[in-house]
Each structure stands twice: as C-alpha cells, then as structure tokens.
Amino acid sequence: MFRNNQSRVAISGIVGAALLVGGLAAAGPANAAIDLYQYKNYGGTVYNAGHGYKPNLGTFDDKTSSLKVRGGDVATLYQFVNYSGQKSTKFSIGSPDLSTWSFPSGGTWDNRTSSVY
C-alpha cells in the first residue's frame, strides 16, 4: 500500500513537470502547427515551421507549394527572408496549391516563400 502511494506521487510529479515544460515551450495553442510542403496537395518534403516565426527557411527557401495550418495557428508567407517583400493573406487552414494564389507583382505564390510568420 505504501509503495503504491509512493509511485503515484512520483508519477504525478513527472506529469506535472512535463506539462510545465510543454506550456513554456509552446508559443501557440497545443497541437497547433504550420507545415510547408515541397509540392502541391501536401506532397514531397515537409518543412515543419512550428508556430511560424521562421525568418529564414534555409534549404526550403522558395520551395513551398502547399501548406497546412492546424490547431488555431495562422501563417503569413513572405517573399523574402526576415518577413520582408510581399506578404500573403493570413492562412488559418492552409492551401493545397499555392499556384492558385496570385502574387501581387505577377505569377503566383508557388515556390516564392522565404520566411513565415
């Protein structure tokens, strides 16, 4: 009986610590996430952009062709790094095909994204 109580206390302590760490790490709602995809219809390589705040996509620069936005996050795409250049509409669900979103200076948003907020 004593042993059972001891392990119960230990387990609830671990769960409490994990919840605290998760709360501190998350900048948005739990399970919220922005995923960028290399091809339309969420195909090819995926780049997990977390909650956004990605000023430089590195090797994924100008590669995004579709995106998913989950759990209450909102994603704005930018033409250049550091949230500069043209910016997209605010995507709250995402888009299966960025070639259907026209770019202000001509063409589309396909393969144009360099940063995500």
Ligand SMILES: [Ca+2]
């Ligand atoms: Ca770009």
